[in-house]
Amino acid sequence: MRQYTVLGMYDHVDSAAAAIGPLGEIDVEEHDIKVLTMAPYPHGTFYKDETPIPIWRFSLIGGLAGFVTGIALAGGTQMLMNLIVGGKSPLSLPAVGVLTYEITLLGTVLGTLIALLWMAGLPNWTQRAYDDSISAGAIGLLVNCRDEEHANMIEKTMLRHKAVKIKKGQDDF
Incomplete structure (x- = not known):
């Protein structure tokens, strides 16, 4: 079964962090969200991760x-x-x-x-969706979705929260 993904690109940390909360309201779990950035941000910048560290x-x-x-x-x-x-x-x-x-x-x-x-999830040999603007300083929110309807809801939510660009696809695009 192919996995639907949505990649939302943001120019500012605040707008990317603000989009994560509403994504949770439309039934997106935290483990389905990956933050893609070229800069290391402190733990908890985008959302509070409650995952225990063993x-x-x-x-x-x-x-x-x-x-x-x-x-x-x-x-x-x-x-x-x-x-x-x-x-x-x-x-x-x-x-x-x-x-x-x-x-x-x-x-x-x-x-x-x-x-x-x-x-850290290494080594990860699976390809993920990516955009070249991440290397130039943009922040990407990569969200795994159930189906195309769920992907459309996520896209609308990201656009409401100042996403500069949205890419949708299945698996790696």
């Missing part, structure tokens, strides 16, 4: 996986080699501790990086 969970899971891997690699290697020198235990706790610490940090960093990429 990055800490990824970091925790990565850290725990790193901890277990560190103990298994460092301690397991020492136990498997079983080199007894001078009557000491084959397991050296300081060496296991240092390697476990390092691999725990590595797991935490990798977990955080994976969470960051996942939350």
Whole structure:
């Protein structure tokens, strides 16, 4: 099934932000709206996103996986080699501790990086509708619609809120 999309172009941040509220009134959900801009705007500039951010969970899971891997690699290697020198235990706790610490940090960093990429939606190999004026400083509101009638309602709402240009189509146009 093809997806209908509407791309509204705005010259000012305020007019783009003002158009998002009325879009919600005509049954457009926040996850169906994408803001396309060349400049990074602070979180909450266009709308308040209530989506929970579970990055800490990824970091925790990565850290725990790193901890277990560190103990298994460092301690397991020492136990498997079983080199007894001078009557000491084959397991050296300081060496296991240092390697476990390092691999725990590595797991935490990798977990955080994976969470960051996942939350940013990267990599995204699907093509989206785009307009070259976004690269010149315009702000685009890309809205996914149910059908053509819904797309027409969204177009009228965007025009009421000072959209400079509207592009409609299916999927990528």
